Amino acid sequence: MKVRELIQQARIDRIEAEILLADVLEVERAWLFAHGEDPVAEPALTLFIDHAKARLTGEPLAYVLGYRDFRSLRLGVNRHVLIPRRETEHLVEWAIERIDAGSRRVLDLGTGSGAIALACKSERPHAMLTAIDCSAEALACAEANARSLDMQVEWLESHWFEQLGGAQWDLVVSNPPYISASDAHLKQGDLPAEPDSALIGGQTGLESIEHIVEHAPEYLVSGGWLLFEHGFDQADAVTECMQDRGFQQITSRRDWSSQPRMTGGQWPH
Numbered sequence: 001m002k003v004r005e006l007i008q009q010a011r012i013d014r015i016e017a018e019i020l021l022a023d024v025l026e027v028e029r030a031w032l033f034a035h036g037e038d039p040v041a042e043p044a045l046t047l048f049i050d051h052a053k054a055r056l057t058g059e060p061l062a063y064v065l066g067y068r069d070f071r072s073l074r075l076g077v078n079r080h081v082l083i084p085r086r087e088t089e090h091l092v093e094w095a096i097e098r099i100d101a102g103s104r105r106v107l108d109l110g111t112g113s114g115a116i117a118l119a120c121k122s123e124r125p126h127a128m129l130t131a132i133d134c135s136a137e138a139l140a141c142a143e144a145n146a147r148s149l150d151m152q153v154e155w156l157e158s159h160w161f162e163q164l165g166g167a168q169w170d171l172v173v174s175n176p177p178y179i180s181a182s183d184a185h186l187k188q189g190d191l192p193a194e195p196d197s198a199l200i201g202g203q204t205g206l207e208s209i210e211h212i213v214e215h216a217p218e219y220l221v222s223g224g225w226l227l228f229e230h231g232f233d234q235a236d237a238v239t240e241c242m243q244d245r246g247f248q249q250i251t252s253r254r255d256w257s258s259q260p261r262m263t264g265g266q267w268p269h
C-alpha cells in the first residue's frame with residue numbers, strides 16, 4: 001500500500017496518522033508529503049497498522065509512540081507514568097528561576113518519567129537533583145530516560161518523604177496527583193489510560209498536596225522553596241494550606257492558557 005493510501009485509510013486523526021507513519025518509517029513528517037506514492041513495505045506496514053489500531057481503541061498517542069517531548073528532551077513513556085504535560089513545563093521554568101537564585105539541591109517529588117528532574121538537570125547541569133516516586137515501574141522509566149540522556153540524578157523509591165532520612169533541600173518541586181477521585185475528567189482524553197496513582201489526590205484532590213505541605217518543612221533548609229503544580233481551581237486552597245503551615249511569600253502563577261496552575265512559597269529563615 002502507498003503512503004498516501006495508508007494515511008487516508010487509517011481511520012484516526014490525519015495528523016496523528018502522519019506522526020505514527022513517520023515514526024515507523026523513521027523519517028520526518030515532511031518527507032511523507034513528497035513521497036505519497038511510495039509503497040510502504042513490511043515490517044513498517046504491519047507496525048503502522050498495529051499502532052493505528054491501538055490509537056483507535058483509545059491508547060494515548062504518546063504511549064503508542066513510546067515517547068513525549070518535554071522542553072528540550074525526548075522522554076520515553078509507558079503506561080506506568082503520566083504523560084508529561086505542557087503545563088508542567090511552566091513549573092520547570094519556575095524551578096529554574098529558583099536554581100538561578102541560588103537553590104542548588106533540588107528534590108522532585110513524584111517524578112514519574114523524570115520529566116521535571118531531567119529538564120532541570122539538562123538546563124542547569126550544576127544543580128543536584130534527587131527524584132522520588134512510590135512506583136518502582138515509574139522509577140525504572142525515569143532511570144532509563146536518565147541513562148539514554150546521560151544525566152545524573154539520584155533516584156529513590158519512597159512514599160513522599162519517607163525514605164529521605166535527615167537530608168534537606170534548597171528547593172522541593174512537585175507535580176503530585178491532584179484530581180478528585182470523583183472528577184468526571186478522569187474518564188476523558190488520555191486520562192483513563194494513565195495510572196490512577198499519578199492522577200488521583202484522594203476524594204478532595206488535595207490530599208497529596210496537604211501531605212507534602214505538612215512534611216516539607218522538615219526537608220527544606222531555612223529560606224528554601226516549595227513549588228507545586230495543581231488544578232486550575234486549587235490555587236486558593238493550596239495558598240491557604242501553605243499559609244496555615246507557615247510558608248511565606250506565597251504566590252500563584254498562570255500557565256500558557258492563563259489558568260492559575262502553580263503555587264509556591266518560601267519556608268522562613
Ligand SMILES: C[S@@+](CC[C@H](N)C(=O)[O-])C[C@H]1O[C@@H](n2cnc3c(N)ncnc32)[C@H](O)[C@@H]1O
Binds near residue numbers: 088112113199
Ligand atoms: C502527576 S504525576 C507527575 C509525574 C511527573 N512529575 C510529571 O510531571 O510528568 C504524579 C506522580 O506522583 C507519584 N506518586 C503518587 N503518590 C505518591 C506517593 N505517595 N509517594 C511518592 N510518589 C507518589 C505517581 O506515581 C506519579 O508518578
